[in-house]
Amino acid sequence: MPAGTLAQVLRELPRIDDPNLLVSPERLDDAGVYKLRDDLAIVQTVDFFPPLVDDPFTFGQISAANSLSDVYAMGGTPVSCLNIVGFPDDKLPIEILVEILKGGSDKIVEAGAVLAGGHSVRDDEIKYGLSVTGTVDPRKVIANDGAKPGDKLVLTKPIGSGNLTTAFKKKKLSEEGLQQCIDVMRQLNRAGAEAMTAVGVSAATDITGFGLLGHANEMAAASGVTITLEAAAVPLMDEVMHFARKKIFTRAVETNLASIAANLDRGAVEELLVRVLGEAQTSGGLLISVPADRTDALVAQLKERSTWCADVVGDVAPKRDRSIVLK
Numbered sequence: 001m002p003a004g005t006l007a008q009v010l011r012e013l014p015r016i017d018d019p020n021l022l023v024s025p026e027r028l029d030d031a032g033v034y035k036l037r038d039d040l041a042i043v044q045t046v047d048f049f050p051p052l053v054d055d056p057f058t059f060g061q062i063s064a065a066n067s068l069s070d071v072y073a074m075g076g077t078p079v080s081c082l083n084i085v086g087f088p089d090d091k092l093p094i095e096i097l098v099e100i101l102k103g104g105s106d107k108i109v110e111a112g113a114v115l116a117g118g119h120s121v122r123d124d125e126i127k128y129g130l131s132v133t134g135t136v137d138p139r140k141v142i143a144n145d146g147a148k149p150g151d152k153l154v155l156t157k158p159i160g161s162g163n164l165t166t167a168f169k170k171k172k173l174s175e176e177g178l179q180q181c182i183d184v185m186r187q188l189n190r191a192g193a194e195a196m197t198a199v200g201v202s203a204a205t206d207i208t209g210f211g212l213l214g215h216a217n218e219m220a221a222a223s224g225v226t227i228t229l230e231a232a233a234v235p236l237m238d239e240v241m242h243f244a245r246k247k248i249f250t251r252a253v254e255t256n257l258a259s260i261a262a263n264l265d266r267g268a269v270e271e272l273l274v275r276v277l278g279e280a281q282t283s284g285g286l287l288i289s290v291p292a293d294r295t296d297a298l299v300a301q302l303k304e305r306s307t308w309c310a311d312v313v314g315d316v317a318p319k320r321d322r323s324i325v326l327k
């Protein structure tokens with residue numbers, strides 16, 4: 001659902017007044033956070049979607065990694081998960097679902113969490129994801145509203161899953177391109193969360209359906225700042241610009257860019273690259289706002305933990321007319 005539509009819906013819901021709800025739906029953050037006691041809070045999130053790849057085990061891995069990512073984005077540790085399944089058992093062999101759930105379980109185990117149950121419904125289309133509960137010290141929650149002028153912005157995975165999975169569905173993506181895309185999507189953001197916690201950062205968000213520009217815009221709006229992104233510094237998967245030039249994008253890119261049009265200064269950046277940066281991502285990396293004097297330490301921690309990348313892609317400035325500036 002587009003960010004603007006989601007915000008409109010949430011405005012119609014009753015306001016939640018509970019001092020223990022540290023991160024509520026009104027914040028449009030990655031997950032909810034509820035304080036149980038002074039040194040313990042739970043992080044809660046849910047996500048699911050239809051298959052992006054043909055192999056059911058791989059799809060399960062990708063979807064589970066995507067669901068777990070929201071907990072990591074808050075600086076939390078996943079503890080327990082519930083499967084969420086839509087499956088046409090009257091049309092497809094049940095063995096497909098078994099493999100999907102095995103793939104999800106693989107990532108749950110890798111995250112050090114446990115599968116506690118789940119829920120399934122018959123659906124015309126396969127859908128799979130997780131509801132995840134994690135823990136975090138309420139004094140150390142990493143929300144998307146803490147970015148400060150002078151901070152640097154670091155990205156932990158390359159951009160491109162939206163373009164490449166669309167190219168795959170059109171049978172245009174090479175085997176090498178597909179494998180790179182799969183490997184990026186199914187990598188947990190655990191290492192990024194551990195690095196953030198070790199160094200101490202200002203804010204973070206994971207890059208998913210709203211694209212790099214959409215999620216950066218949410219961080220800028222929540223923090224009351226302007227984010228400047230160095231477009232050429234943003235890491236891309238290998239074949240992304242090739243398919244961008246062939247106009248291969250998801251349908252989401254149009255709504256993503258339209259939703260932030262009033263807040264985006266495109267500068268002199270090539271239109272195709274703007275579209276790539278606005279393209280929806282699946283199980284993308286963390287965008288981290290870190291004090292300038294801790295940037296080198298964060299980059300070192302990320303590299304030590306073998307994240308896909310640890311690229312400085314921009315910085316944070318005092319609030320201007322536009323929330324996002326490209327250069």
